[in-house]
Amino acid sequence: MATDASPKFQQPDLISIPQPSDFHPDIIVSPAHDGLQFWQFMIAGSVAGMVEHMAMFPVDTIKTQMQAIGSCPIKSISIRQAFRSIVQTEGIAGLYRGIGAMALGAGPAHAVYFSVYENCKKRFSCGNPNNSAAHAISGVFATVASDAVFTPMDMVKQRLQLSSSPYKGVLDCVKRVLNEEGFRAFYASYGTTVLMNAPYTAVHFATYEAVKKGLTEVSPENASDERLIVHATAGAAAGASAALVTTPLDVVKTQLQCQQVAIF
Numbered sequence: 335m336a337t338d339a340s341p342k343f344q345q346p347d348l349i350s351i352p353q354p355s356d357f358h359p360d361i362i363v364s365p366a367h368d369g370l371q372f373w374q375f376m377i378a379g380s381v382a383g384m385v386e387h388m389a390m391f392p393v394d395t396i397k398t399q400m401q402a403i404g405s406c407p408i409k410s411i412s413i414r415q416a417f418r419s420i421v422q423t424e425g426i427a428g429l430y431r432g433i434g435a436m437a438l439g440a441g442p443a444h445a446v447y448f449s450v451y452e453n454c455k456k457r458f459s460c461g462n463p464n465n466s467a468a469h470a471i472s473g474v475f476a477t478v479a480s481d482a483v484f485t486p487m488d489m490v491k492q493r494l495q496l497s498s499s500p501y502k503g504v505l506d507c508v509k510r511v512l513n514e515e516g517f518r519a520f521y522a523s524y525g526t527t528v529l530m531n532a533p534y535t536a537v538h539f540a541t542y543e544a545v546k547k548g549l550t551e552v553s554p555e556n557a558s559d560e561r562l563i564v565h566a567t568a569g570a571a572a573g574a575s576a577a578l579v580t581t582p583l584d585v586v587k588t589q590l591q592c593q594q595v596a597i598f
Contacts, residue, residue, distance in 0.1 A: 376445035383444025386454065387436050392429035398495040401588040404597075425499060432494030435504045439487025447480035463546055466540045473535035481527050486520035488527075489591040496595055515594055523590040531585035531586075534576040542572035 348487035396416045420428045459465040490507045495500055501507035511519050539584070546568040 349432045376449045380441045380445035381449025382448070383440045384437065385484045386444075387440045388433070389432050391436060396430050397429065397584075398492050398588055398592075399497060401585045402492075402496055402592045418495065428497070431499065432504075433490040434495060435487045435491040435507075438504065439491070441483045443480045443484030443487075446483050449475045450479045451476035460524045464543065466543055469539040470536040473539040473557045474532045477531040478528055478537045481524065481531055485527055489520055489523065492588060492591045493595050496592060499595065521593070522593075523587045526583060526587045526590055530580045530587055534580040537579055538572045538576040542568045545571045 343483055396413060399420065400413070400416050407578035424431070451472050454475045458471055460468070462468070490504055490511070493507055494501055494504070495509075501510065546564055549564045549567060
């Protein structure tokens with residue numbers, strides 16, 4: 335016959351230990367450098383850069399034609415007019431002129447960018463993944479290195495993007511620039527590019543990390559579930575802030591890179 339267990343065998347109640355009012359459970363975060371190896375940063379950065387530039391290339395073409403003096407047949411003063419001008423004169427394919435040069439330059443440049451950025455962030459953050467100053471400084475170092483790789487192909491890309499471009503393709507542009515203007519022409523805008531991209535990167539990464547940190551702290555218990563929204567929002571805010579600061583220099587860069595192209 336079953337009988338009730340003796341009280342001496344029953345589990346006593348656990349004693350709760352009071353916690354301070356400001357106590358919060360520890361949240362495990364990944365290291366600032368995500369635990370990846372150097373070659374993994376290069377591959378991830380290269381793929382990310384290629385996807386980014388290919389997705390936004392038509393917009394970049396419109397921007398280039400608006401920034402280059404007299405490059406648009408109708409002297410575009412708005413995005414809509416520039417888009418209509420390109421499509422009417424060259425068709426949809428005109429939005430993708432120069433994409434080959436972008437592919438040749440963006441992959442290696444972004445591989446260098448992300449590998450330098452992550453390694454500098456690991457070195458300068460001193461174990462603090464929320465160190466905004468370290469993120470900004472790392473971004474500047476990464477920009478100087480990646481621009482040295484990307485600037486020549488960026489110049490070729492922008493010359494091909496012009497509606498009045500006299501070049502047949504990437505190889506033709508490279509050959510003619512070397513013969514007619516010399517090797518230095520490929521780096522005519524390097525100083526301006528670094529002067530533009532260094533503050534752009536500093537503002538971008540500092541804003542990105544700060545906004546991401548602020549959004550995560552709003553609801554830390556849902557941080558993992560809302561990761562995509564947090565990254566997208568932080569990235570949008572960072573990109574808009576950085577572009578607002580550096581667009582004037584971007585116009586100067588475009589005109590330097592396209593200054594020898596005949597405008598009709």
